[in-house]
Amino acid sequence: MDFNSVGELLSRGAGLFAKGPVALIFVEDPVEIASTLDHHHRLGFAAVIAFAPDGIARQAGERPTHWVRHDTHARGAVTAAVNAVIAAAPPATWLYYCYNAEYLFYPFAESRSVRELLAFHAEERRDAMLTYVIDLYAPDLGRWPNAVCLEEAMLDRSGYYALGRNDPATGQPKERQLDFFGGLRWRFEEHIPKERRKIDRIALFRPQRGLRLREDHTFTIEEYNTYACPWHHNLTAAIASFRTAKALRTNPGSRHDIHGFTWHNSVRFEWHSQQLMDLGLMEPGQWF
Numbered sequence: 001m002d003f004n005s006v007g008e009l010l011s012r013g014a015g016l017f018a019k020g021p022v023a024l025i026f027v028e029d030p031v032e033i034a035s036t037l038d039h040h041h042r043l044g045f046a047a048v049i050a051f052a053p054d055g056i057a058r059q060a061g062e063r064p065t066h067w068v069r070h071d072t073h074a075r076g077a078v079t080a081a082v083n084a085v086i087a088a089a090p091p092a093t094w095l096y097y098c099y100n101a102e103y104l105f106y107p108f109a110e111s112r113s114v115r116e117l118l119a120f121h122a123e124e125r126r127d128a129m130l131t132y133v134i135d136l137y138a139p140d141l142g143r144w145p146n147a148v149c150l151e152e153a154m155l156d157r158s159g160y161y162a163l164g165r166n167d168p169a170t171g172q173p174k175e176r177q178l179d180f181f182g183g184l185r186w187r188f189e190e191h192i193p194k195e196r197r198k199i200d201r202i203a204l205f206r207p208q209r210g211l212r213l214r215e216d217h218t219f220t221i222e223e224y225n226t227y228a229c230p231w232h233h234n235l236t237a238a239i240a241s242f243r244t245a246k247a248l249r250t251n252p253g254s255r256h257d258i259h260g261f262t263w264h265n266s267v268r269f270e271w272h273s274q275q276l277m278d279l280g281l282m283e284p285g286q287w288f
Contacts, residue, residue: 044113
């Protein structure tokens, strides 16, 4: 089904949220739309919904996907759309959001569906899952000027770190919350606004009354922003993303200063969850 607005989606397409998980894909440009949608279909999402501005159309070979006309470039547009869905979706329905040219990975994703992942997570009394956005980039910007190449994608094997997240009201560290950094946002931080340098995103979550997504990818209910429960480690996931590389090559303030993204800690991305676990970029939890 196609919808002309988020409001129409929530009225005429409310049934799409009756059974999850539901993937919300925010399209910013024509790059790798089909591969993004196909990847999330293969993971087993019950519905995949693409939000795209006027001028971006469906692509050949695309799997059945619901399209919503939405200006994803407008200030606060993605947050507003996610919050509208949160307010309308049933509390038991898991939601996920990302952008085009981003690909969700979780432990053993090659043999377990996203439904299995979230059923296990829910049994551990968790309503949200921390994901790390791991930058991907092409090895040669002469051959791939927009920095996107699935077949030869690279990522950083090191350079990731975490800092304590303080409560602005008290100045004290928040319990089980950290700010995570690394990848291109760390190596090219002079081109990245300070408030956008973090790589953590709570991309998988269940809606509930009063919950709202903030612009910094955190939620208004603080337990949603924690990396684990108080008793043991929980599952985390990763989003392999070309988004930062694309932006650095597109923005006038950075594109002429950057001639390549590879460095001595670059490795070829294997498109396999085991590589991300081996690099410590996601956590399989206790028993999953």
